[in-house]
Amino acid sequence: MLTLYVSQQGCYLTLKAESLLIKKGKEVLAEAQIPLLEQVLIFGKSQVTTQAIRACLTRNVPIAYLSRMGYCYGRILPVERGYRHLSRYQQQLTRVDRLIVARRIVKAKLKNSRTILQRQARRRSSETINLAIQSLNHLMEKVIEAESWERLMGLEGAAASQYFSALGECLTNPKFVFTVRSRRPPGNPVNALLSFGYQVLWNHLLSLIELQGLDPYFGCLHQGSERHAALASDLIEEFRAPIVDSLVMYLINRNMIDADTDFTYHDGGCFLNDSGRVKYLKAFLQRMEEKLTTADGEEQPRWDTLNQQVKAFKQFVYNPIEGYKPYEIR
CATH class of the missing domain: 1.20.120.920 (CRISPR-associated endonuclease Cas1, C-terminal domain)
Incomplete structure (x- = not known):
């Protein structure tokens, strides 16, 4: 399983079929297949579309929002991640x-x-x-x-x-x-x-x-x-x-x-x-x-x-x- 890192500032994640696209402006910086992901870590000021969030939650993939130095502000978890x-x-x-x-x-x-x-x-x-x-x-x-x-x-x-x-x-x-x-x-x-x-x-x-x-x-x-x-x-x-x-x-x-x-x-x-x-x-x-x-x-x-x-x-x-x-x- 893979972790998707979004470390550049001013990016946004969008959904394309079963993949997440990391974009900055019109340029696609990276692409990751959601079924292969374990989690998504977003450092600093980047955005995620509602459709991308919903797709990650459906696939049981948590999304973590962190400061640029790595401090975790919080996580979006699917319901079945309860403990x-x-x-x-x-x-x-x-x-x-x-x-x-x-x-x-x-x-x-x-x-x-x-x-x-x-x-x-x-x-x-x-x-x-x-x-x-x-x-x-x-x-x-x-x-x-x-x-x-x-x-x-x-x-x-x-x-x-x-x-x-x-x-x-x-x-x-x-x-x-x-x-x-x-x-x-x-x-x-x-x-x-x-x-x-x-x-x-x-x-x-x-x-x-x-x-x-x-x-x-x-x-x-x-x-x-x-x-x-x-x-x-x-x-x-x-x-x-x-x-x-x-x-x-x-x-x-x-x-x-x-x-x-x-x-x-x-x-x-x-x-x-x-x-x-x-x-x-x-x-x-x-x-x-x-x-x-x-x-x-x-x-x-x-x-x-x-x-x-x-x-x-x-x-x-x-x-x-x-x-x-x-x-x-x-």
């Missing part, structure tokens, strides 16, 4: 079950972050990277002992601080300087890439969660609310480093994105512009279509890895005694 069936099972999870899973998710996040730094250390070792690896090892041991969500989130925050302090050492392009993670708004091009990447990945996970019938607003690690799909925020943690962080390093170190021409500055922050979003999304799609070898020796694209983890969480909801095993890179 009431599994919601009661999720709400019946005990505090102990949820805390155990929350620990495992944080530990997997730290382990994947450590693996990324270890790979970089073999290429360009530095004292900062080595110290961060040692800190992550120590914090992973503490995570398993955490007896509350407050303690767990405190350890996760400490680990993130250590990890991001070392991530800047892994960047070889002198135009991209990174010393600290800043989110709202992103403070520089590296933070802009990370924020955009996390938002894109989060939206993909949200769609997969809905497809499996899970309640996206009830998680184990993060607190849900009417505006926060906590389960998507839970499951993204194990994928941040291996998918987004590694891709950002690749784009910067290979000079595939330009610090001068692919970003815009406004409202006190730095954001990807049209050309930057196109470059990132193209590389993201290529990365997600790459084949990985599973523990069973089979090859599957990274897309399937996301879906398998959502399905694994679904099985945990049905049978909590089996637990949930997060994704870990080797």
Whole structure:
């Protein structure tokens, strides 16, 4: 299944038979067959005709409206995307079950972050990277002992601080300087890439969660609310480093994105512009279509890895005694 990205500004989507056309003026920029789509992501100011919306809903294809940096304002969902069936099972999870899973998710996040730094250390070792690896090892041991969500989130925050302090050492392009993670708004091009990447990945996970019938607003690690799909925020943690962080390093170190021409500055922050979003999304799609070898020796694209983890969480909801095993890179 495919995701249709509309990242250029001033476009509109219209229906032609069983296809969506992306137009800018009279020019057709792209065409996608609706039966092959999993979702449509619209970044910024573009329009969708009523006929196109109706066709997507008929085919069970959600449409998400996002800011140009990837923040999700809302989604148009077909009626059958409801998640009431599994919601009661999720709400019946005990505090102990949820805390155990929350620990495992944080530990997997730290382990994947450590693996990324270890790979970089073999290429360009530095004292900062080595110290961060040692800190992550120590914090992973503490995570398993955490007896509350407050303690767990405190350890996760400490680990993130250590990890991001070392991530800047892994960047070889002198135009991209990174010393600290800043989110709202992103403070520089590296933070802009990370924020955009996390938002894109989060939206993909949200769609997969809905497809499996899970309640996206009830998680184990993060607190849900009417505006926060906590389960998507839970499951993204194990994928941040291996998918987004590694891709950002690749784009910067290979000079595939330009610090001068692919970003815009406004409202006190730095954001990807049209050309930057196109470059990132193209590389993201290529990365997600790459084949990985599973523990069973089979090859599957990274897309399937996301879906398998959502399905694994679904099985945990049905049978909590089996637990949930997060994704870990080797």
